[in-house]
Amino acid sequence: MNSLFKRLLRNRLAGTRRSSRRLHTQPHSHPHPLLATFSRLCVEGPFATALALLPDLASVGLRADPVSLTRLVKLCVRHGMASDGRLIHRHVAAYGALPHGGGGGLFVSNSLVSMYAKFGLLDDALMLFDGMPERNVVTWTTVVAALANADGRKEEALRFLVAMRRDGVAPNAYTFSSVLGACGTPGVLAAMHASTVKVGLDSDVFVRSSLIDAYMKLGDLDGGRGVFDEMVTGDLVVWNSIIAGFAQSGDGAGAIELFVRMKDAGFSANQGTLTSVLRACTGMVMLEVGRQVHAHVIKYQKDLILHNALLDMYCKCGSLQDAGALFRRMPQRDVISWSTMISGLAQNGRSTEALRVFDLMKSEGVAPNRITLVGVLFACSHAGLVEDGWYYFKSMEKLFGIRPEREHHNCMVDLLGRAGKLDEAVEFIHEMSLDADSVIWRTLLGACRMHKNANLAAYAAREILKLEPDDQGARVLLSNTYADLQQWTDAEKPWKAMRDRGMKKEPGRSWIELEKQVHVFIAGDLSHPISDSIVQELNRLIGRISALGYVPQTEFVLQDLAIEQKEDLLKYHSEKLAIAFGTMHAMEGKPIRIMKNLRICGDCHAFAKLVSKSEGKVIIIRDPVRFHHFQDGTCSCGDYW
Known part of the structure; x- marks a missing residue:
């Protein structure tokens, strides 16, 4: 004043x-x-x-x-x-x-x-x-809610709720909504759920939404779904809670199924719902559902978070044409938008274009962050651009004020390892200012397996097992490295150690979307309802590509078996089954899109290339690291993966 x-x-x-x-x-x-x-x-x-x-x-x-x-x-x-x-x-x-x-x-x-x-x-x-x-219900509820939302004070919130009831003050819907998130065990949550039923508040939309969130937070998807299914009437808040819960818990199929039900029930999705469903589509590589979600995103032109989620979905579903069109039309773009586009291009085998987008980003005055530089280094790694990778890594702090973190160091180990510079990669690890974690050693181990360096692979595996004694992947990679060299006695030792610990190798899985349904294939498993037809189609494809020079690469069967047995094992790899299923149901002009939980093997890579040529189809396979776009007998990775 x-x-x-x-x-x-x-x-x-x-x-x-x-x-x-x-x-x-x-x-x-x-x-x-x-x-x-x-x-x-x-x-x-x-x-x-x-x-x-x-x-x-x-x-x-x-x-x-x-x-x-x-x-x-x-x-x-x-x-x-x-x-x-x-x-x-x-x-x-x-x-x-x-x-x-x-x-x-x-x-x-x-x-x-x-x-x-x-x-x-x-x-x-x-x-x-x-x-x-x-004190009245407002006083008590304010304190209970504040404690429930504070780190380390959730048990105190529950004690205050008990004291509130002893003081003769009845909790209201907001009290229960606030405190349900503080339930850290299934038993406490069950008791709290029973309390809401006893006082007749379990039908309140916010209490029901909080109950669903609480069950999902504890990983009890069935409990959350049970609360949802008890609804007499639907409500957008509750639909959002159940869809977000399934999406965040990794059960993408459940989130998408609920979204379809929500639309059928006549509810209009809001930004929160759409963001959750897009993340589920991303995880499940369900592009067609993602495109339907895009139709609902249009009315939220100014929602940058939602548009970034949509862009990420297109990139991670391997649809760079859709991603590029969206990126160009976005009314505003932040560092997340640029970073998503750069990483998407790199993961889809278009590293040179990714680096061009990075240059455009800088020219438009957008400052990169650490995630941007991870995408840039990934692009260099997967294109064998060693000198470019060194330049960007060494200039990060000077040019952009970004100190290299663990992810950037891991990218450099990957860059050097893929290029066969294994000794240089080991030297880089030893000279790092950070302590190498199991991820970095695992990256080196993967490169050792790629270049069949058993001695260095054993060294990397030992370092991993010092940090994570129960690591299954390290033992499998080490065994595979020995098997590549046909050192069967050494290859058996990691397997014996796994058996002694009661561990089993994760089987190869591939899945494909067809008419909003996901079909899963497991290596060697012919339990799919139309397996007979799939095997018949697979035999037809093998006959077609054999005429183009396909010969099963039995060296990728890492077991000491007869040639015929190795060929049978290769034949029923999960991605081959998924490809056969895809060609049976392929639509004109649309690619076959497949998701895989493990790195594609060399024989399946060759198989996919030749099938894309013989059938005139584009086949897109996403493994845990990158995309492979097969078209007319070639792959976007340039056989460098």
């Missing part, structure tokens, strides 16, 4: 000081001008001006009404600091509506408790709470 305004107020106060007592004793008189000004400022602001009037009110013995004080507290939360909040509290305690002053006092005290909680000052909130002679 400026000095002129303060002088005018003081002059006005001087003329009315003697009558102030009389004004207080006449309830029907007009409010004091200073009180009227204060009340107006508490509604309209500015906050600093309203706060500055508190000493003036106190100096003439005026007491602000509870409504104005509560409004001032809300302004403080919005525009002030904790120190301002404490100043208001001191004024209220000395001059304002006191906690023991009836309903108005409780109203003000509740707002102060809430203020302290929102500033993260829980101990101050609890101290005020403890001194209140009167």
Whole structure:
């Protein structure tokens, strides 16, 4: 408040000081001008001006009404600091509506408790709470919710809920919604769920939504689905909770199935729903469902988070044409948008284009972050651009102010390893400023297997097992490295160690989307309902590509077996079964898209290349690291993967 305004107020106060007592004793008189000004400022602001009037009110013995004080507290939360909040509290305690002053006092005290909680000052909130002679459901719920949302204080929230009920205050829907997330064990959650049923609040939309979230948080998908299925009437909030829960728990098929049901029930998806479903489509590589979601995204043109999720979905489903079109049309793009496009291009075998997009990003003045540089280094690694990779890695901090982190070091080990510079990769690991973790050693081990360096593979595997004694992948890779060299005795030792520990190798799985359904294939498993037809189609494809020069590469069967047995094992690899299923149901002009949980083997890679030529089809296979786009007998990876 400026000095002129303060002088005018003081002059006005001087003329009315003697009558102030009389004004207080006449309830029907007009409010004091200073009180009227204060009340107006508490509604309209500015906050600093309203706060500055508190000493003036106190100096003439005026007491602000509870409504104005509560409004001032809300302004403080919005525009002030904790120190301002404490100043208001001191004024209220000395001059304002006191906690023991009836309903108005409780109203003000509740707002102060809430203020302290929102500033993260829980101990101050609890101290005020403890001194209140009167508390209602709002008081208790404010404290319970604040404790439930605070790190390390969730059990305290549950204890306060028990104390609340002992104090004769019945929790309301908001109380239960707030505290359900604090249930850290299935037993506690079950008891809390029973409590909501007992008081008849389990049908409340927010309680039901919180129950679903709580079950999902504990990994109990069936429990969350059970709560959802008990709904008498649907509600968008509950639909969002169940869909988000399945998407975040990795059960993408469940999230997509629920989304389809939601649309059939006539509900309009909001941004939260669409973001969750897009993430599920990304994980399951369900491009067609993702395209349907895109139709709902159009009305949210300014939602950058949603558009970035859509862009990520297209990139990770291998549809770079859709991704590029979306990227160019986006009304705004942030560093996440650029980084997603760069990584998407790199993962789909278009490393040179990824680096061009990086140059365009810099020219438009967008500063890269650490994720951007991971994508850039990935692009260099998967194209064998060793010199470019070294340049970007060494210039990160100087050019962009980004200190290389563990992911960037791992990219460099991958870059050097793929290029066959294994000794240089080991030297790089030893000279790192960071301690090498199991991920970095596993990257080196994968490169050793690729280049058949058994001695260095054994060294990398030992380093992994020091850090993670139960690591299955390290033993499998080491065994495969020995098997590549036909050192069968050495190859058997890691398997024996796994058997002694009761461990089993994860089988190869491939899956493909057809008419919104996902079909899963497992290596050597012919249990699919139309397996006979799939095998017949597979035999037809093998006959066609044999005429093009295909010969089973039995060296990729890492077992000491006869040639015929090796050929049979190769024939029923999961991606071959998925490809045969895909060619049976392929639509004109649409690629066959397959997801795989393990790295594609060399024989299946050759098989896919030749099938793409013989059938005139584009085949896209996504493994845990990258995409392979097969077309007319070639692959986007350039056989460098």
